[in-house]
């Protein structure tokens with residue numbers, strides 16, 4: 001099977017090919033997945049066609065309970081992060097059509113979520129929508145990938161071949177995520193949840209003003225705090241010396257400002273980081289709070305399955321090192337067509353028009369690389 005997995009971060013570039021061992025992760029249970037990963041490492045070690053120091057890479061879907069796709073690749077290549085300018089062919093691609101760029105349905109979902117929040121059914125839910133871009137010729141994934149990397153140097157940029165369902169052509173999942181759900185270095189673990197967003201503005205003083213207003217916004221701070229509280233609580237169940245800063249800081253991508261908080265700790269002895277990743281996911285940065293009510297609201301309102309969007313993408317080795325990031329600012333390319341995803345956190349006081357605009361801003365990360 002031709003399985004290609006690439007992750008470029010500010011610190012390294014990981015490129016994998018082929019499948020040496022599959023890791024069966026059909027049950028949504030962190031310890032069981034950790035055990036399957038350990039078995040994958042054990043059987044890959046010394047096995048024919050295995051990489052020297054095996055890693056497990058793959059994807060965990062958004063939906064709790066749906067199977068993850070994890071494997072030990074055959075060929076693993078580590079490099080330094082991209083240095084200098086990237087060669088990017090910059091011819092313009094005009095799409096044939098863009099479906100869903102204006103979504104009255106999304107505004108209705110937001111209004112309905114605000115109503116449910118007002119009725120105390122939940123405090124926060126992240127609602128997403130998708131746009132389908134059709135291009136005149138098959139989309140050049142190498143070009144989109146190079147542009148994502150060139151434009152998003154601080155991001156986790158990924159490119160993964162998605163398996164084909166019977167009768168379907170294969171598709172490629174590409175994106176530039178700003179959000180680390182779990183990084184681990186031995187037993188040291190950290191997370192950098194983001195929630196609360198404002199679009200970047202053209203003038204530098206206007207842009208700075210937008211950032212300061214975000215930092216001062218009560219609505220965005222509440223939205224952010226729900227995520228930080230949930231991630232901090234989960235960390236405390238799995239780690240010691242947990243540090244949760246009291247104040248968020250500003251985090252920028254080329255298109256949007258976010259509020260972010262870096263949470264850290266030391267994993268309890270004998271716990272695999274994948275167990276903590278499973279316990280964290282999906283955080284209220286992409287689901288909501290309380291979790292079950294938010295997931296029910298997403299299932300009730302959104303009209304498409306999220307699949308890998310808002311899931312986890314990452315890698316880990318047998319020594320506790322790894323990084324799992326959120327599959328955001330992404331699209332799935334299939335021939336001439338790209339399906340692009342974007343979501344926004346809804347809390348009391350959310351305005352449907354502004355949330356619609358926020359999802360469009362987030363989708364620009366991918367669309368700017370496509371066109």
Ligand SMILES: C=C(O[C@@H]1C=C(C(=O)O)C=C[C@H]1O)C(=O)O
Nearest residue numbers: 195196197285328342343344345
């Ligand atoms: C849901 C997305 O982004 C998430 C939602 C955010 C928000 O609502 O402010 C911010 C960062 C992400 O955690 C997305 O990019 O699709």
